[in-house]
Amino acid sequence: MSSIDKIAVLPFTRSATEVAALRRVAEQWQREFKFWSFDETLQVLQRSICKAWYIPCRDEHSINIAAIVIVDIGPFEAEVLYIFVDAGYRAKGLGRHLLSWLVEHLQTVCAVEALFLEVRVSNTYAQRLYEQVGMQKIAMRKKYYANGEDAFVYKLPIRH
Numbered sequence: 001m002s003s004i005d006k007i008a009v010l011p012f013t014r015s016a017t018e019v020a021a022l023r024r025v026a027e028q029w030q031r032e033f034k035f036w037s038f039d040e041t042l043q044v045l046q047r048s049i050c051k052a053w054y055i056p057c058r059d060e061h062s063i064n065i066a067a068i069v070i071v072d073i074g075p076f077e078a079e080v081l082y083i084f085v086d087a088g089y090r091a092k093g094l095g096r097h098l099l100s101w102l103v104e105h106l107q108t109v110c111a112v113e114a115l116f117l118e119v120r121v122s123n124t125y126a127q128r129l130y131e132q133v134g135m136q137k138i139a140m141r142k143k144y145y146a147n148g149e150d151a152f153v154y155k156l157p158i159r160h
């Protein structure tokens with residue numbers, strides 16, 4: 001595992017170094033979840049409302065992504081499309097740090113009134129994380145995922 005000196009949160013700017021790091025992390029979530037390919041992720045990130053931030057980690061050869069959050073930010077609402085922590089860095093507080101940072105960013109820099117996300121009903125780790133940052137379960141979407149699994153919808157009002 002490579003090291004994290006301090007927990008920095010950086011904007012994903014689509015630089016060549018970041019895109020190479022995104023490819024490595026996207027390969028990991030593809031293997032684990034059969035979710036967005038690297039190409040699909042890049043396409044999502046090219047839309048003007050889509051922003052991403054990440055926590056970097058370094059080894060002697062390259063910069064990698066320890067954690068990343070991908071968010072659509074509209075005029076009134078923001079939606080987390082995906083949050084992913086590299087398997088080697090899980091349960092160390094990085095997911096909570098990144099999501100808390102996002103909430104603070106939305107409170108101070110953006111005009112949005114609420115943050116939303118969907119999560120698989122089976123993903124209890126992620127649900128605990130969302131509840132820790134103050135999000136509340138507001139609805140269920142039946143058969144939301146390709147495999148027929150239901151989703152919970154979470155919401156956090158953003159206070160400015």
Ligand SMILES: CC(C)(COP(=O)(O)OP(=O)(O)OC[C@H]1O[C@@H](n2cnc3c(N)ncnc32)[C@H](O)[C@@H]1OP(=O)(O)O)[C@@H](O)C(=O)NCCC(=O)NCCS
Pocket residue numbers: 081082083084085086089090091092093094095096097119123125126128129132
């Ligand atoms: C869900 C995920 C983002 C959590 O990030 P993380 O950095 O591992 O989580 P944190 O260390 O910040 O922990 C935050 C809370 O989540 C819960 N949690 C996280 N990992 C857990 C584990 N292995 N066992 C039990 N609870 C866990 C706990 O409530 C934890 O708080 P606590 O440590 O005070 O008990 C990460 O596990 C991940 O990337 N999973 C795969 C992708 C995914 O499921 N994304 C979310 C759906 S889009």
